[in-house]
Amino acid sequence: MYFRLDGNPLCSNKTLDHFCGPGGATVTNGSFTTNSSSCKPQACPPPYEYSVDCFCALPLLVAYRLKSPxxxxxxxxxxxxxxYMTTGLQLSTDQLEYTFYWQAGPRLRMDLRFFPLYVNNTSNHTFNRSELLRITSMFTGWLIQDSDLFGPYELLGFDLLGPYKDEIGKDSKSGISTGALVGIVVGGIACAVTLSAIVTLLILRIKMRGYHTVSKRRQGEFCNMN
Known part of the structure; x- marks a missing residue:
């Protein structure tokens, strides 16, 4: 894949001919879009898009930024x-398309688009739940290996389209939403702490009663001796 700067004044420099020819990435309003597909774009029912593998698929959109490239x-x-990106996520390069532009810093802002893998005419047009959760957890868990060249990254968020909105919020085993699961865990911890405090107070109270009983008994014995 190569970059296209067709019409850019830089193309007067003959050493940049390989960036100025047809194909490759295109320049649009200061944003750059990679595209190595030889397919003629076709209409897909929204939010599905025509992928580089020439079939309609639902992309996972990831807002991403290189902090100090x-x-x-x-x-x-x-x-x-x-x-770097597809190897880190264990995906094929055909599954990634992206746009990018510079921001103050300088930081490189990217909009990544990951598509389901095309194998044949029976290929799924969406990521299944396990694959969707695997990819998103790689980002949220900072499991993509750091690169000296691209530097640390910021995860700005996911744009979940269609069925992904429901899938990403569920626990992969129980179907319980992540928020509900966190609430259950926090509530359980709070109850355990409260119960432990109550038991501790009861034990201390029983011990104090025993102490007072022994003290009174000893005082009585002392008085009888006198």
């Missing part, structure tokens, strides 16, 4: 980034 020009590193 080790370069000021991202153009030579397009393929390296695709390999």
């Amino acid at each position: 080790g370069f000021s020009d991202f153009t030579p590193y397009l393929d390296d980034f695709e390999t």
